[in-house]
Amino acid sequence: MTAQATQTRDHAVVIGLEVHVQLETATKLFCGCSTDTADDAPNTHTCPVCLGLPGALPVVNEAAVEAAVKVGKALDADIPEETRFHRKNYYYPDLPKNFQITQYDEPICQDGSLEIRVEGNRRTIDIERAHLEEDPGSLKHEGGAIDRAEYTMVDYNRAGMPLMEIVTEPDFRGPGEVRAFLAKLEEVLEYLGVFDAERDGSLRVDANISLVPAEEVGEDGSIGADALAAANRTEVKNISSHKGAEKALAYEVTRQRNAVQRGREIEQETRHWDEGRGVTVSMRSKEEEKDYRYFREADLPPLRVSGWKEEIPIPELPDARRKRFREEYGLSAEEASKLTSTKQVADFYEDLTAEFDPALAAAWVADRLLGELNYRDMPLDAVDREAFVRLLSLVDEDEITVKNAEEVVLRAMLDEGADPDTVVEREGLGKTGGDEVVEAVSEAIDENPDAVEDYHAGEDGALNFLVGQVMAATGGSADPGEVNQILREKLDD
């Protein structure tokens, strides 16, 4: 933000994020318990390791490390040869060992960045670090909120789930940028195949926010380390979506500005985002790093990824793919953006370009298929690829009209799982051509002398009227372009 905003306000908004994402692996981070817990009873996905029983030893999950390396590569981060795990000590019922295994001064990813676009401007957000850690269990407060509950139950199914904590530099200058960043991050993680946005609680955000006096903001928008350190900040917890982040931070900006205007100091504290009420509430004074007495996790050896990390591939990322789709297939920015919204859509489209004209395939996937799916709230998975290819062939070979292909065949495919040829046959959609059309044109001319006269008088609407008569006579199965052409030929004869 922005020289402009700082001119009209006394303070610049500064935000930095700590984002927890759950990595999609089959088993937990340090044991063999399955991560597929959604449909199961509490405490059924546990073992001595994730329950923290005495003598149980953790073993690091290779797939989680591989996923972390992919994230590091996608964020253009440094991945050191050797990284290490630490114990973060605190007491809480959801943490059976009384410490969380995490990474401290030797995280697996350091100094990365992610480019976002906000209102047409490119911004680079620097990533300080991204590390692996285990999730604690979860608490269920019976009878409502924590302060009103009669009792609380603990579920250790979540204990030991693999998380990655991604810590950004305080580079955000407003809630809108945070929202754009989180959306972009989710997109990249899904491309990597390491993240599922649909999984409950797979994204959790802690947002640090402060107001920095406008005179500390340089012309290029940068703020010195001293000014950042001097600013009192709050940490807003319990944010679980990009929309939620934007709302919570917008609220917090207003709250802090009001306090400053009244001459009150911002208290350095942790606040809780109450999604339902749309407010942040004070939770506790902010704990400091020294409170956690980090020390090395002696049960796990240092983790060496050199020699291996080079062999872990990552797919082409969304920005690069968008750019290539525009160049290689001549797509508009809007089409390229729709067709790369997920890796799955992009792969689906790109496979079609092997068989069809890229422009035809783009129009059918971006405009028609995605629109119809969206309307039905159906996933792309639900589309029978072979049937869709057949539909495009019917259009490509001019066997049915585009209108019938979309409004009848595609819809029947999605609604009833129908086979395209069966629908064409059943609904009599085979294109009427040749003699039948010529006959219908002659009839239309004979039966509508007024329209013919208007046509010759140069009235635009007359031809359309006649096309409409022919289309009606052929039950919509004639090709409007062909009808148009034959009509003109006859009328101009």
Ligand code: ADP
């Ligand atoms: P801590 O000592 O609280 O761990 P860090 O320097 O590690 O502080 O930063 C934690 C988070 O706070 C990071 O996401 C960082 O971007 C953010 N942060 C740092 N300074 C500020 C600030 N002045 N305003 C808002 N966020 C900040």
Ligand code: ZN
């Ligand atoms: Zn376990």
Ligand code: MG
């Ligand atoms: Mg820190």
